[in-house]
Amino acid sequence: MTETPSPAIGAAIPLLFTYRDCLFGNGFVVEVQATNGRALCVHESDGFWMYGVNPGAMAAFGKDPTEAHSEFRQMFSNILKDLAQESSGLDEFRSRVSQFFSDTNPGHERDWLRAVDAVRKEGVTVEGIPKAPANSPRQIVVSMKKIFSANDNEASIQLARAA
Amino acid sequence: MARLVRLTDVWRMLDNCLPGYEPLEKPHHWAVKYRGRIYPKLPLGPHGPRRNPETFAGHVRSLVKFFEIPSDCVSKYVDLT
Numbered sequence: 435m436t437e438t439p440s441p442a443i444g445a446a447i448p449l450l451f452t453y454r455d456c457l458f459g460n461g462f463v464v465e466v467q468a469t470n471g472r473a474l475c476v477h478e479s480d481g482f483w484m485y486g487v488n489p490g491a492m493a494a495f496g497k498d499p500t501e502a503h504s505e506f507r508q509m510f511s512n513i514l515k516d517l518a519q520e521s522s523g524l525d526e527f528r529s530r531v532s533q534f535f536s537d538t539n540p541g542h543e544r545d546w547l548r549a550v551d552a553v554r555k556e557g558v559t560v561e562g563i564p565k566a567p568a569n570s571p572r573q574i575v576v577s578m579k580k581i582f583s584a585n586d587n588e589a590s591i592q593l594a595r596a597a
Numbered sequence: 598m599a600r601l602v603r604l605t606d607v608w609r610m611l612d613n614c615l616p617g618y619e620p621l622e623k624p625h626h627w628a629v630k631y632r633g634r635i636y637p638k639l640p641l642g643p644h645g646p647r648r649n650p651e652t653f654a655g656h657v658r659s660l661v662k663f664f665e666i667p668s669d670c671v672s673k674y675v676d677l678t
Contacts, residue, residue, distance in 0.1 A: 478655060479600070479678070480598070480599050480600040480654070480655070481598075481599060483599075483655040483658070483659075485655075485658070485659050485662075486659070490663050491634075491635065491636040491637055491638075491659070491660075491663050492637070492638060492659070493655050493656050493658070493659035495599040495653060495655050509638065512638070513637055513638060516623075516637065516638075517637075534635075534637070537634060537663075539659065539662050539663045540662070540663075540665055541661070541662025541663070541665060542659065542662050542663075
């Protein structure tokens, strides 16, 4: 993710992300497909922070937006792994993942909506990031993994600018 | 380098601004629980769990907005600007 020119401190980019993770839990192997999660990339005084809106309880830092997103992606996977570790079975894991993903960060949601307005009014463009409707449907699906392939090793990442 | 804040200041802020919260110690980070909601990863700074450990200002900003802690209370205990 790169932006030209570099945004001023305080500038915020509203993002939608879609990630797929395959992981092992206690007695289960699952695929987790998170679709249209919401995040806000903000140029703070110390660098770029990517704050979760849904899921709302996470953040990640980078020296540029690309690094912040990479760290955010890793943090998301690490939290799923922690939830798998702490869950005694599939039903508990599914419930915990659903709660984590749907728990909105109300403060960052307000900022995210303001940033969407700004993108619409000012036509902010971000190089390499396609535009997607801000109200794109959001969901997370946890499915039991029964068939495996080498493709499961590949990281699945889609990122869009909400507008 | 992301800006660091002292974890003791964060706990003091939560003691005063989010009474009833529960700090949960994990192997390499902290989590914060409040009224059934959890902020699962408050990472430690580069020096880890040494005496007077630190965490990152951005994670605390996110936690503050997640639990909707009043900013005028937060600013009395920790500088997140």
